[in-house]
Amino acid sequence: MSEKHTHTRTIAVDLVARVEGEGALRVTVKGDVVQDVQLKIFEPPRFFEAFLQGRHYDEVPDIVARICGICPIAYQMSAVHALEQIFGLRVEGALRDLRRLIYCGEWIESHALHVYLLQAPDFLGYESGIAMAKDHPAVVTRGLRLKKAGNAIMTLLGGRSVHPVSVKVGGFSRVPLRRELEGMKDELLWARDAAVETVRWVAGFDYPEFTPGYNDVALRHPDEYPFNEGQIVASSGLQISVNGFEEHFTEHQVAYSTALHCTLQGSSYLVGPLARVNLNQEHVTPLAKQVLADCAVALPLRNPFHGIIARSVEILYAVEESLRLIERYEPPPIPAAPITVQPGIGMACTEAPRGILYHRYEVDGDGIVRKAKIVPPTSQNQSRIEQDLRLFMPRLLSLPDKEAALACERVIRCYDPCISCATHFLNLEIRREGSA
Amino acid sequence: MLDRQKGSGEQRRPRVAVFKFASCDGCQLSILNLEEDLLAVGEALDLAYFPEASSEMKPGPYDIALVEGSITTAEDARRILAVRQQAKVLITIGACATAGGIQALRNWADVEAFKQAVYPSPEYIQSLSTSTPISEHIHVDFELWGCPIDKNQLLRVITDLVVGVQPRLPGDSVCLECKRRGHVCVLVAKGIPCLGPVTRTGCGAICPGMGRDCYGCFGPSEGERKGPGLPPNTVSLATRFHRELQLIPVEVVRRFRGINGSVSPFRTESEAWEKKT
Numbered sequence: 001m002s003e004k005h006t007h008t009r010t011i012a013v014d015l016v017a018r019v020e021g022e023g024a025l026r027v028t029v030k031g032d033v034v035q036d037v038q039l040k041i042f043e044p045p046r047f048f049e050a051f052l053q054g055r056h057y058d059e060v061p062d063i064v065a066r067i068c069g070i071c072p073i074a075y076q077m078s079a080v081h082a083l084e085q086i087f088g089l090r091v092e093g094a095l096r097d098l099r100r101l102i103y104c105g106e107w108i109e110s111h112a113l114h115v116y117l118l119q120a121p122d123f124l125g126y127e128s129g130i131a132m133a134k135d136h137p138a139v140v141t142r143g144l145r146l147k148k149a150g151n152a153i154m155t156l157l158g159g160r161s162v163h164p165v166s167v168k169v170g171g172f173s174r175v176p177l178r179r180e181l182e183g184m185k186d187e188l189l190w191a192r193d194a195a196v197e198t199v200r201w202v203a204g205f206d207y208p209e210f211t212p213g214y215n216d217v218a219l220r221h222p223d224e225y226p227f228n229e230g231q232i233v234a235s236s237g238l239q240i241s242v243n244g245f246e247e248h249f250t251e252h253q254v255a256y257s258t259a260l261h262c263t264l265q266g267s268s269y270l271v272g273p274l275a276r277v278n279l280n281q282e283h284v285t286p287l288a289k290q291v292l293a294d295c296a297v298a299l300p301l302r303n304p305f306h307g308i309i310a311r312s313v314e315i316l317y318a319v320e321e322s323l324r325l326i327e328r329y330e331p332p333p334i335p336a337a338p339i340t341v342q343p344g345i346g347m348a349c350t351e352a353p354r355g356i357l358y359h360r361y362e363v364d365g366d367g368i369v370r371k372a373k374i375v376p377p378t379s380q381n382q383s384r385i386e387q388d389l390r391l392f393m394p395r396l397l398s399l400p401d402k403e404a405a406l407a408c409e410r411v412i413r414c415y416d417p418c419i420s421c422a423t424h425f426l427n428l429e430i431r432r433e434g435s436a
Numbered sequence: 437m438l439d440r441q442k443g444s445g446e447q448r449r450p451r452v453a454v455f456k457f458a459s460c461d462g463c464q465l466s467i468l469n470l471e472e473d474l475l476a477v478g479e480a481l482d483l484a485y486f487p488e489a490s491s492e493m494k495p496g497p498y499d500i501a502l503v504e505g506s507i508t509t510a511e512d513a514r515r516i517l518a519v520r521q522q523a524k525v526l527i528t529i530g531a532c533a534t535a536g537g538i539q540a541l542r543n544w545a546d547v548e549a550f551k552q553a554v555y556p557s558p559e560y561i562q563s564l565s566t567s568t569p570i571s572e573h574i575h576v577d578f579e580l581w582g583c584p585i586d587k588n589q590l591l592r593v594i595t596d597l598v599v600g601v602q603p604r605l606p607g608d609s610v611c612l613e614c615k616r617r618g619h620v621c622v623l624v625a626k627g628i629p630c631l632g633p634v635t636r637t638g639c640g641a642i643c644p645g646m647g648r649d650c651y652g653c654f655g656p657s658e659g660e661r662k663g664p665g666l667p668p669n670t671v672s673l674a675t676r677f678h679r680e681l682q683l684i685p686v687e688v689v690r691r692f693r694g695i696n697g698s699v700s701p702f703r704t705e706s707e708a709w710e711k712k713t
Contacts, residue, residue, distance in 0.1 A: 019488070044457070044458040044508045044509045044512065044563060045508075045551075045563055046458055046508070046538075046539040046567075047539065047542055047547075047550040047551075050542075050545070050549070050550035051538075051539075051541040051542065051545065051550070055690065056687075056690060059690065059694075062651055062694075062695075063538060063694075066460050066462075066537075066538045066583065066695070067460060068460050068461070068462075069459075069460040069461045069462020069463065069464075069465045069584060070461060070462070070465055072462070113465075113468060117468060117489060121491075127490050127491045127492035128483075128486075128489050128490030128491065128492065129489065130474070130475065130478035130483065130489065130490065131490070131492070133475050133478070137475075140475065141472070141475070144471050144472060144474060144475070145471070145472070147469075147471065148471040148472070151469060151471075158646075159642035159643065159645065159646045160584075160639070160642055161469065162462040162463075162465055162466060162469070162584040163462060163583060163584055163653070165642055165643050165646055165648065166646045166647075166648070168648075172646075173646050173647045173648035174645075174646040174647040174648075335647070406491075409491070418461075
């Protein structure tokens with residue numbers, strides 16, 4: 001035998017848990033060198049873009065909601081804004097506020113789910129939020145109540161929190177009465193305190209040192225923290241209108257995944273709460289800034305594990321914004337602006353809980369969708385997740401396979417990947433090809 | 437019914453598993469959305485396998501398997517057989533698992549063309565030409581309808597099973613619930629083509645309550661006029677859409693061909709009107 005004894009070790013974890021959707025991770029290691037990282041998404045394709053063809057524009061919000069049970073409002077919002085662009089309509093005033101408000105509800109619900117039930121167990125050493133509740137009942141109960149506050153906003157405005165029914169092109173099928181919104185104020189005031197506690201709680205976690213260096217991408221709006229409007233900006237200096245998305249961002253297919261990968265001028269980039277908070281620091285509220293200062297957390301955040309801090313700051317933002325919107329609410333004269341159908345192409349980008357969500361539609365003179373294109377946040381983060389795993393792997397090589405695999409899962413969960421949008425279980429496999 | 441007696445006569449917690457197939461995760465999210473009841477459910481049940489919520493995944497057999505999602509790949513058609521073998525009681529949760537879901541719209545389309553519309557290299561994509569409900573592949577003990585399911589219906593069914601009662605959920609139409617809640621009828625008063633008269637209750641009649649048409653996300657009702665277990669009168673409703681509300685045939689097709697479009701009589705109705713287009 002020569003000195004070069006090559007062997008391959010394969011480590012497989014059947015399911016990486018606490019993410020939304022189905023996929024696998026395969027890491028190939030040769031000696032001390034990480035050869036390849038593939039985040040394989042094998043969530044079965046559901047072909048939404050194809051079967052939207054031939055549907056009437058007013059069916060689109062009900063259909064695209066079904067892409068994701070966690071962030072249906074994001075899909076509905078990107079869709080209605082893109083379609084309204086085609087019909088030359090801008091929704092303003094109280095209807096615009098209500099759209100921000102229902103989006104706040106979704107951020108609170110989705111972020112509280114991830115912070116309390118999906119990611120915090122990693123930092124405190126539990127397999128689930130339910131198991132964590134045995135030792136930390138007050139904390140988990142706080143998280144569930146926060147989540148419920150977000151769901152309550154969605155239910156009041158949308159009829160239910162999963163696949164709400166009231167969002168339509170032009171506005172809503174029904175708008176709430178002032179007193180209905182006021183009825184939520186007490187709970188939201190509680191939620192504001194709970195969100196402050198959430199930021200303090202997560203800021204005290206023990207974080208690994210890891211700063212890969214990101215090109216953050218998010219919407220930016222001159223007057224407000226972005227939900228439905230703004231320019232697409234990147235920390236690299238890119239600043240474009242949403243209509244220029246496809247000139248700069250390109251989707252490509254890889255053989256091992258049913259989700260398309262999206263890159264910005266050929267490189268990976270980051271979307272989601274971390275990128276959003278970094279690029280919109282001026283719109284972080286005074287209260288959130290104070291809490292961050294108290295916890296000695298400085299923006300920008302550069303460590304993907306700090307995503308949980310960014311998410312908590314955004315819960316606080318969304319609660320404060322909800323209270324502000326409720327305070328100034330006067331019901332609009334009509335629940336939806338009238339539509340004049342005309343043929344054309346429209347695009348929109350909104351800030352889903354997990355990052356920018358781009359939609360483009362082509363509609364004919366009868367209001368029938370002829371083409372649809374949808375780029376979800378997780379397919380944009382996929383390349384970035386792979387790259388971070390490549391950078392994080394070297395420090396894991398000395399660990400036993402099982403522990404290394406668990407550490408990789410923790411990295412993946414930082415991004416709150418939604419693989420249904422792009423999954424639900426990850427198969428983690430590490431191949432070690434080494435010289436001994 | 438669950439037999440939960442151990443040999444010693446000591447009661448153990450029922451072991452519950454949650455499996456996902458092609459779906460949006462919204463129905464299992466309904467479990468996490470039980471909010472304050474979630475921790476009580478976690479106490480009463482052994483959530484042995486629920487990957488979305490826990491990284492501890494205990495092997496079967498399970499007392500109750502909750503299945504979300506439809507069958508759209510050959511691999512999933514094999515996987516569901518293994519799930520059945522591990523489960524004493526198997527319940528489908530939601531429109532995808534119970535009826536094929538929105539992705540069953542492919543059943544009328546050319547999936548190869550779909551792949552080409554979505555993917556630059558369609559040859560990498562493994563997918564069946566149909567999206568089918570779980571009951572087409574294995575025996576299902578109980579079906580929960582809805583897109584998404586109603587979390588209280590789920591809690592009700594699990595509670596019934598645990599205490600040893602045969603679960604029963606109402607199968608009558610959204611109309612009855614709508615009337616009970618005192619909503620203005622959107623079909624009669626506003627001329628909106630509402631599917632409430634032929635759609636199963638369970639959602640709380642939320643769409644008419646929000647001033648819009650029901651779009652059938654709980655699937656076809658039963659028992660209306662013809663008796664329990666029999667289909668609703670979609671022929672009459674479709675005719676009314678056409679004659680009184682001036683829907684052209686292709687619009688009638690789209691009305692019935694939605695989230696539960698591949699299940700009869702929604703399917704037969706859309707196919708009948710397709711011939712008139």
